[in-house]
Amino acid sequence: MGVEIRVEGLTKSFGRQVIWQDVSLTIPAGEISVLLGPSGTGKSVFLKSLVGLLKPDRGHIWIGDRDLPYLPERDLYETRKLFGVLFQDGALFGSMSLFDNIAFPLREHTKKSESDVKRIVMEKMDMVGLLGSEHKLPGEISGGMRKRAGLARALVLDPEILLVDEPDSGLDPVRTSFLNQVFIDLNAQIGATFLIVTHDINTARTVPDNIGLLYRRHLAMFGPREMLLSSEEPVVRQFLNASKVGPIGMSEEKDESELEAEAKMGLDSGKLPPIPPQQMASDGMLRTGMHAPGAWCAAHGVTPPPGSFIDDLGRNWVEEWPRYVASLTPVGAASAPPPGGMPPSAPPPGGPGGQFPGNPPPGRPGGAGY
Amino acid sequence: MSAPETGIGAGRRGGRKGDGGSATFRKIGDGAANVVVREPGRFFALCLDTGRACFVWPFQWREFIQQAWFIVSVTVVPTMLVAIPFGGVLSLQVGGLIRQLGAQSYTGATAVVAIVREASPLVTSLLVAGAAGSAMCADIGSRKIREEIDAMEVLGINPLHRLVVPRMFACAFVALFLNGLVSVVGLLGGYFFNVMLQGGTPGAYLASFNAIAQLPDLLQAEFKAFVFGITAGLVAAYKGLNAKGGPKGVGDAVNQTVVITFMLLFLENFLISTLYFQFVPSKGM
Ligand SMILES: Nc1ncnc2c1ncn2[C@@H]1O[C@H](COP(=O)(O)OP(=O)(O)OP(=O)(O)O)[C@@H](O)[C@H]1O
Ligand SMILES: [Mg+2]
Numbered sequence: 001m002g003v004e005i006r007v008e009g010l011t012k013s014f015g016r017q018v019i020w021q022d023v024s025l026t027i028p029a030g031e032i033s034v035l036l037g038p039s040g041t042g043k044s045v046f047l048k049s050l051v052g053l054l055k056p057d058r059g060h061i062w063i064g065d066r067d068l069p070y071l072p073e074r075d076l077y078e079t080r081k082l083f084g085v086l087f088q089d090g091a092l093f094g095s096m097s098l099f100d101n102i103a104f105p106l107r108e109h110t111k112k113s114e115s116d117v118k119r120i121v122m123e124k125m126d127m128v129g130l131l132g133s134e135h136k137l138p139g140e141i142s143g144g145m146r147k148r149a150g151l152a153r154a155l156v157l158d159p160e161i162l163l164v165d166e167p168d169s170g171l172d173p174v175r176t177s178f179l180n181q182v183f184i185d186l187n188a189q190i191g192a193t194f195l196i197v198t199h200d201i202n203t204a205r206t207v208p209d210n211i212g213l214l215y216r217r218h219l220a221m222f223g224p225r226e227m228l229l230s231s232e233e234p235v236v237r238q239f240l241n242a243s244k245v246g247p248i249g250m251s252e253e254k255d256e257s258e259l260e261a262e263a264k265m266g267l268d269s270g271k272l273p274p275i276p277p278q279q280m281a282s283d284g285m286l287r288t289g290m291h292a293p294g295a296w297c298a299a300h301g302v303t304p305p306p307g308s309f310i311d312d313l314g315r316n317w318v319e320e321w322p323r324y325v326a327s328l329t330p331v332g333a334a335s336a337p338p339p340g341g342m343p344p345s346a347p348p349p350g351g352p353g354g355q356f357p358g359n360p361p362p363g364r365p366g367g368a369g370y
Numbered sequence: 371m372s373a374p375e376t377g378i379g380a381g382r383r384g385g386r387k388g389d390g391g392s393a394t395f396r397k398i399g400d401g402a403a404n405v406v407v408r409e410p411g412r413f414f415a416l417c418l419d420t421g422r423a424c425f426v427w428p429f430q431w432r433e434f435i436q437q438a439w440f441i442v443s444v445t446v447v448p449t450m451l452v453a454i455p456f457g458g459v460l461s462l463q464v465g466g467l468i469r470q471l472g473a474q475s476y477t478g479a480t481a482v483v484a485i486v487r488e489a490s491p492l493v494t495s496l497l498v499a500g501a502a503g504s505a506m507c508a509d510i511g512s513r514k515i516r517e518e519i520d521a522m523e524v525l526g527i528n529p530l531h532r533l534v535v536p537r538m539f540a541c542a543f544v545a546l547f548l549n550g551l552v553s554v555v556g557l558l559g560g561y562f563f564n565v566m567l568q569g570g571t572p573g574a575y576l577a578s579f580n581a582i583a584q585l586p587d588l589l590q591a592e593f594k595a596f597v598f599g600i601t602a603g604l605v606a607a608y609k610g611l612n613a614k615g616g617p618k619g620v621g622d623a624v625n626q627t628v629v630i631t632f633m634l635l636f637l638e639n640f641l642i643s644t645l646y647f648q649f650v651p652s653k654g655m
Contacts, residue, residue, distance in 0.1 A: 048520065051523075051524050053520050053523060053524065077526050077528065078526075080523070080524055080525075080526050081526050083524060085521070085524045087517045087520065088517075089516065089517060091516060091517035091518055091520060091521035092521075093518055093522075094512075094513070094516065094518065104525065108526070108527060109525075109526060150521075153521075
């Protein structure tokens, strides 16, 4: 049920250009984490290091008891089977149709019959909304479609860890929300550890359990969503509010004079906006990785900005949460103890949906047109 | 399990401390060191890895056949078009020279020797490097910059085994055929020029075949062709797999592939020829 990734003191440079240094973080098993950072701070490089495509100069990446950068080749290939990766540009095999692309991992690594392969591939293509394009070549479809096909290929072996590089670039906002829902539902079903690189602030604010921010060759902060959303740290605050005011400028960082001018004009990003409630899994599923709303703030004595955790219908999720959880069956919670802030409500046996990992995916929200 | 690994990590970290000195060295000697030491070193490493991947089961027959067919399709016509005039020119030159020396009856034989021993491997290398190697490098390089190679590795597939090994053998396999083709076409061209244009007699041309030519000539040429094919495949793979910086990077890689392959093939040609003359006695007359 998901695997923890523990990164210790990771440093990477290309020649004399240091990309980032001393990055240490633990991506908790089964949770959804988001990695943010200005363009060119090495988010894609970080993802590639996590799967062993790039060798860091220093530091460790622990996947279970295996230290990825120092594994012999055979173990590395073995370890990579835990991963599903969506590259920034989809990275489909240009000479194969979408169907063959998505079937590729199944044909390589499993002994499934061709009819099983077909069933699974169609299922995944349906999930990302690509039914009907299975015989097209990657060169014949749009960037957003390539992205989704790449995602389907990454998912086809039910990975323990899913690394996703900018799922929302090249996608329209509607598809982006659908895709976010797909991630959340997937996480509920297969319980994999997710790391999503994104530039979409809305995604970063509402989807993940944890947020990390790369800035100026360092990991500025990594922690639970509520911690970053309630943080007063200027960089974090500027980035998570997509504000022009703050230390980040067009060319990575502003110079002193600019900052002073801003301070003089009394430009301040003002009060923190409220923390939005986290997006839920659909169809009555509960993600085991999800923390109770407000739990982190309560545990750390932080008062969330006024108006936090209140959804469009005016429900306050801090109050709503225990009731909501009691009405659901947590998926896959039987083996793992509920993490952190989750209330220890006993799940009613055989509740709505009866979802188990490996079951066919539930209908998408709204069902149609995606 | 973790103990030896922390050992490696610790070793690296320790080694890092002394890096201050070598950093300045790197600043000065980067370009030169790259050309003289690092690139050949990495190329050699790739050759070893590819050699190891050759013995991984199963061999990718489909890829091999597709690639062989592809290489044939880009090389056969140019090969013939190059081979005919090449054979003709050789016949003319050699024929003229031989006549001056007063040994007309041996024009056929000398043409054979020139074509089979040297010209056909040369033409083959030209085509293998220029057509097959460049196409292969462009293919692998564009896969690299589209991150297909990375995706393949993440999916647990070794691209050396999957892509490079079948291409390398396809290249060598086709080179064998090309070499045969060049020999035959060249000889026909030579025959045509000798008999039609220089007034040689068909009988003398054919009879002198046996006088000087011998089977090892052909074998060494085929051996050369095989080595050329392997070399071209390896260089193309190396340059393609290290392409970076977008489409321009692929263009650069292709360019370098052709130049490097040419140099290597001519060097190999020289070495093999030298060894051949050292170890295989020429036929007495
Ligand atoms: N193979 C490479 N060789 C040399 N430099 C590289 C390589 N890959 C990336 N870089 C450099 O690393 C830096 C970070 O690149 P990266 O692609 O990780 O940025 P990013 O954070 O993903 O940006 P974006 O949000 O625009 O995708 C860039 O400055 C880039 O030039
Ligand atoms: Mg990127």
